[in-house]
Amino acid sequence: MGRWEPGARERLVAAAVDLFTEQGYDATTVTQIAERAGVTKSTFFRLFPDKRELLVAGQETLSRLLGEGIADAPADAGPLAAVADGLRRASGALGPANRELGPRLKAAIAASSELQERDALKTVGLAAAMTSALLARGVPDATAQVAGELGVLAFKRGYARWSEGSRDTDEPLEPYALAALDELRAASAALR
Amino acid sequence: MGRWEPGARERLVAAAVDLFTEQGYDATTVTQIAERAGVTKSTFFRLFPDKRELLVAGQETLSRLLGEGIADAPADAGPLAAVADGLRRASGALGPANRELGPRLKAAIAASSELQERDALKTVGLAAAMTSALLARGVPDATAQVAGELGVLAFKRGYARWSEGSRDTDEPLEPYALAALDELRAASAALR
Numbered sequence: 165m166g167r168w169e170p171g172a173r174e175r176l177v178a179a180a181v182d183l184f185t186e187q188g189y190d191a192t193t194v195t196q197i198a199e200r201a202g203v204t205k206s207t208f209f210r211l212f213p214d215k216r217e218l219l220v221a222g223q224e225t226l227s228r229l230l231g232e233g234i235a236d237a238p239a240d241a242g243p244l245a246a247v248a249d250g251l252r253r254a255s256g257a258l259g260p261a262n263r264e265l266g267p268r269l270k271a272a273i274a275a276s277s278e279l280q281e282r283d284a285l286k287t288v289g290l291a292a293a294m295t296s297a298l299l300a301r302g303v304p305d306a307t308a309q310v311a312g313e314l315g316v317l318a319f320k321r322g323y324a325r326w327s328e329g330s331r332d333t334d335e336p337l338e339p340y341a342l343a344a345l346d347e348l349r350a351a352s353a354a355l356r
Numbered sequence: 357m358g359r360w361e362p363g364a365r366e367r368l369v370a371a372a373v374d375l376f377t378e379q380g381y382d383a384t385t386v387t388q389i390a391e392r393a394g395v396t397k398s399t400f401f402r403l404f405p406d407k408r409e410l411l412v413a414g415q416e417t418l419s420r421l422l423g424e425g426i427a428d429a430p431a432d433a434g435p436l437a438a439v440a441d442g443l444r445r446a447s448g449a450l451g452p453a454n455r456e457l458g459p460r461l462k463a464a465i466a467a468s469s470e471l472q473e474r475d476a477l478k479t480v481g482l483a484a485a486m487t488s489a490l491l492a493r494g495v496p497d498a499t500a501q502v503a504g505e506l507g508v509l510a511f512k513r514g515y516a517r518w519s520e521g522s523r524d525t526d527e528p529l530e531p532y533a534l535a536a537l538d539e540l541r542a543a544s545a546a547l548r
Contacts, residue, residue, distance in 0.1 A: 306539045352544040
């Protein structure tokens with residue numbers, strides 16, 4: 165992002181989600197998104213390849229942070245303890261703007277099969293990032309897959325509750341994600 | 357499918373996977389697929405909306421069978437026992453042709469980001485089908501999500517091993533899927 169347009173990325177994401185919600189994903193053009201955000205179309209294309217990618221712009225960052233948090237967990241941490249460290253690391257990257265975006269993003273995704281596909285790929289990608297980081301710690305294959313799936317479920321459930329919660333406070337995402345992981349861990353242990 | 361073209365669906369799927377593997381997904385046209393399969397282009401479009409959907413033609417059937425198997429499980433079956441019944445029901449729908457297709461399908465998906473997206477959506481869709489069926493049995497939300505994810509992981513891992521196995525025998529998919537579920541159940545129970 166050019167330093168002459170601070171916040172262009174965040175403004176474009178917010179403008180796009182608003183427009184998708186107001187008039188639908190298919191009817192929204194890159195020109196409209198750029199106008200609403202107050203940037204040029206060429207700024208849009210410097211930041212995003214197309215309007216769909218704009219919605220998953222944070223995915224690479226999230227995958228990287230989840231993986232780094234898992235890699236940096238203490239050597240004696242079990243797979244879920246390492247996943248918790250990944251969730252802590254990634255949660256720190258999401259702030260009030262991400263929280264506020266949640267419900268509108270959810271509405272836009274619910275209304276567009278193209279966005280549903282992109283969102284599904286994101287989910288699978290985040291799980292793969294966690295599973296890979298666990299495998300690199302020497303966690304056995306089946307365990308790494310299960311722990312990676314629980315990690316992405318925890319992230320999604322925690323994010324949903326966080327973003328649907330009260331707007332009054334400046335609560336971080338982290339406790340929501342960790343509480344969701346605890347809940348899923350208990351559910352797994354009780355499975356029969 | 358018209359009764360005047362028996363097997364057109366199966367022939368089209370096999371022809372498409374071969375062509376995707378030989379020359380790539382993007383370079384393959386509907387015309388080429390229809391020619392290789394020995395059917396007309398209009399037969400193709402009567403059966404599939406486009407070449408991508410052809411590869412996930414079985415998804416609706418699989419989702420339905422997984423859900424029905426879970427719904428029909430004994431009332432006192434736990435969530436994973438119900439998931440096992442879903443896997444039994446769905447496994448019965450896949451025969452030697454599906455097994456033989458596995459490695460070629462995997463190669464085609466690995467080579468195309470568009471197919472990866474469609475495959476990710478399929479994975480998410482199968483998990484959602486199982487989770488919904490479990491919720492309808494009164495399984496609590498978090499448990500139903502975890503059991504649904506384990507179910508789809510078991511199906512994928514079982515299918516991969518089945519389709520990579522020896523071609524000498526007529527082994528069914530079922531024992532592979534159930535063994536994978538057992539393995540994932542043990543991994544979940546040991547998580548910390």
